[in-house]
Amino acid sequence: MKELAETVGVHIRTAQGWKREGMPVVPGSSPVLVMGCEVKAFLRAKRAKRKVCLGEGQFYCLSCKKAVIGANVAALVNPATIGKGKAFYTLRGRCANCGGIVNRFSAAPDPNRNAFTGEDSSYDTMR
Ligand SMILES: [Zn+2]
Numbered sequence: 001m002k003e004l005a006e007t008v009g010v011h012i013r014t015a016q017g018w019k020r021e022g023m024p025v026v027p028g029s030s031p032v033l034v035m036g037c038e039v040k041a042f043l044r045a046k047r048a049k050r051k052v053c054l055g056e057g058q059f060y061c062l063s064c065k066k067a068v069i070g071a072n073v074a075a076l077v078n079p080a081t082i083g084k085g086k087a088f089y090t091l092r093g094r095c096a097n098c099g100g101i102v103n104r105f106s107a108a109p110d111p112n113r114n115a116f117t118g119e120d121s122s123y124d125t126m127r
Pocket of ligand 1: 064068095097
């Protein structure tokens with residue numbers, strides 16, 4: 001477990017938690033042995049389960065731990081650029097549920113404008 005934690009760069013308690021959550025280990029091994037490819041697959045599946053797809057105008061709230069509608073959203077230009085020098089923005093607003101600050105990175109300055117198609121699909125409540 002200690003070697004796994006060091007290899008992956010997490011605290012040993014995190015690696016021990018993975019074992020309790022069902023990370024595959026070599027049966028009967030003491031100290032516990034793991035197969036690297038099995039650990040990778042376990043962590044990939046764990047990450048996929050946690051992943052939240054955000055709709056337009058939605059933000060992920062770290063307090064509510066879910067996708068929420070943002071209120072009082074403002075676009076801040078990031079000093080960095082993406083791709084071929086395209087500007088990108090931090091959309092910052094308030095969570096409509098708890099009032100906490102929510103952030104989202106976007107290629108479009110308008111939270112209701114699809115960054116990929118440029119189509120506007122406003123939520124009237126957000127204007
Ligand atoms: Zn919230």
